Amino acid sequence: MGGNAAGTVLPENHDFALWEKRVDALMVLCSSKGYFTVDGLRRALEDMGEAAFEEMSYYERWVAAVNQNLIERNLYTLEELGAKMAEVKARGETYGEATGG
Amino acid sequence: MPHDHHDHDHFHHEGMSPSGHPYRADNDVPLTYWQTMEIAMREILIEKGILTPEAVQLQIDAMDARSPANGAAVVARAWTDPEFKARLLANGSDATREMGFDIGPMHLVAVENTDAVHNVIVCTLCSCYPRNLLGLPPDWYKSRAYRSRTVKEPRKVLSEFGLDLPDDVTVRVHDSTADMRYIVLPARPAGTDGMSEAELAALVTRDSMIGVGAPKQP
Numbered sequence: 001m002g003g004n005a006a007g008t009v010l011p012e013n014h015d016f017a018l019w020e021k022r023v024d025a026l027m028v029l030c031s032s033k034g035y036f037t038v039d040g041l042r043r044a045l046e047d048m049g050e051a052a053f054e055e056m057s058y059y060e061r062w063v064a065a066v067n068q069n070l071i072e073r074n075l076y077t078l079e080e081l082g083a084k085m086a087e088v089k090a091r092g093e094t095y096g097e098a099t100g101g
Numbered sequence: 102m103p104h105d106h107h108d109h110d111h112f113h114h115e116g117m118s119p120s121g122h123p124y125r126a127d128n129d130v131p132l133t134y135w136q137t138m139e140i141a142m143r144e145i146l147i148e149k150g151i152l153t154p155e156a157v158q159l160q161i162d163a164m165d166a167r168s169p170a171n172g173a174a175v176v177a178r179a180w181t182d183p184e185f186k187a188r189l190l191a192n193g194s195d196a197t198r199e200m201g202f203d204i205g206p207m208h209l210v211a212v213e214n215t216d217a218v219h220n221v222i223v224c225t226l227c228s229c230y231p232r233n234l235l236g237l238p239p240d241w242y243k244s245r246a247y248r249s250r251t252v253k254e255p256r257k258v259l260s261e262f263g264l265d266l267p268d269d270v271t272v273r274v275h276d277s278t279a280d281m282r283y284i285v286l287p288a289r290p291a292g293t294d295g296m297s298e299a300e301l302a303a304l305v306t307r308d309s310m311i312g313v314g315a316p317k318q319p
Contacts (some may be wrong), residue, residue, distance in 0.1 A: 016237065019136045024237070025160035026143060029152055032205075038279040042226060058228070058243050060135040067142055076145045084141035089132065098132050099140050 019095055020059040027066050036069035044068040164237060171202050172234035172284060173305035176316075177298045179211075180289040193284065197234065204233050204282065210275070213286045214312070218271045221259065221312030222283040223251040229277035231284045235307055242311065252276060262313040285312040293319050 016024075030036065044065035045052075052061055071078060091098045146152040175197055179186040189196040193209030209231060212220040224230065225248050230238040241247050251258050255272045259265070266272060275283040287309040293301060296319065308314030 019139050021161045021164070022143060022157060023139050024164060025157045026139070026146070026152070028164075029156060029160055030146070033151070038229075042279055045227060053245065056135075060133075063135050063139050063142070067138060070142065070146075075151065076149070080145060081138070081141055084145055085137050088137050088140045088144070093131055095130070095132050095136050095140075098137065 017095075019099075023059045023063045023066065027062060030066065030070065035073050035075060036066075040069045040072075041065045164232070167232060167234075167236040169235045169305075169307035169310065170302070171236075172231065172307070172310045173302040174298075175200060175202065175234060175284075176286060176305045176310065177302035179286055180293075180301050181298050186286075189286065202233050204231070206280070208281045209234075210281060210283050211286050212273065212275060212283055214288045216270075216288070218273060219259075219266055219312065220273045220275060220283075220285045221251060221255055222275045222277060222285060223248060224277040225249075225252055229279065229282060231282040231310075234284055235310060239307070259313060262308065264314060285310050287312075287316050290316050290318050 027041070031038065031041075041062075045061055047068075048056075048061060048064065052064075056064070067081070070076065071081070088098050091100070143152070143157065147154060175189065178200065179189050185196065185199075188199075189211045190213060193211040194204050194207070196211075197204060197209060212222075214220055224242075228238050228243040230242060232238070247258065252274050255274050256266060259272070277283055287305065289301070290304060293304070300319075304317040304319065306314055306316060309316045
């Protein structure tokens with residue numbers, strides 16, 4: 001990343017979506033409770049490989065990195081996550097419906 | 102006229118919450134895999150008693166409340182109080198804590214712009230940023246373009262932000278680390294001698310504390 005050729009820096013901003021703010025909150029809260037360190041997150045991000053940096057958005061990488069660390073810490077299992085994700089997905093087609101009213 | 106719907110039919114969204122409120126615009130696009138993961142993680146952590154919904158909301162509120170005004174207050178204090186400035190440059194974490202801005206266990210390093218040196222901050226690996234002083238980082242700070250190029254051709258990147266530096270000014274690029282955050286102490290603009298700390302703070306922009314801009318002129 002650092003030092004690679006890349007395009008023009010576009011000086012734009014956007015309001016963060018609710019789910020992005022929640023990812024941020026989960027990261028800060030779980031890290032302040034000692035479930036992982038910033039180094040642990042950065043390791044998970046680096047392990048994703050270059051494709052993740054091309055294909056995933058910023059908070060998509062972060063949610064994956066936080067999840068990776070929490071699973072490694074045995075806070076929950078992949079099976080639990082998979083079951084819950086299926087339950088969430090069955091609630092509706094949009095984030096608003098799936099996250100509950 | 103909150104109940105007059107005739108004027109804003111173009112804001113029509115699919116779906117209402119059970120309490121009868123429309124979902125915000127960014128919540129009514131098709132659910133993605135990663136959004137599903139966020140909801141699932143959060144609910145599992147709440148079910149297991151590790152987090153509460155209130156704690157998540159409070160954290161979001163706390164982050165929303167942080168803004169570059171915090172950093173601007175620090176810069177204005179440094180411009181007006183030479184002893185504070187010395188403490189800030191010696192130990193940024195302790196000096197900003199004096200003002201109530203706690204950076205936690207991380208180290209804050211303030212780097213001073215002068216006639217001879219211009220500093221700019223970046224995080225090449227992810228998006229480390231002095232959030233307690235500046236709020237959440239802007240999109241471009243996290244972009245591949247900014248992170249890749251700032252360490253390679255900083256003058257060109259700065260010129261794209263509208264900051265053209267003379268050749269005799271040294272550009273120092275500071276790459277943040279997991280436990281170290283940088284903030285730029287911009288040079289006090291000329292013609293501000295009689296101004297109060299609050300008036301000076303209003304001149305300090307977010308971009309000037311990242312190093313991609315200059316403070317406003319009085």
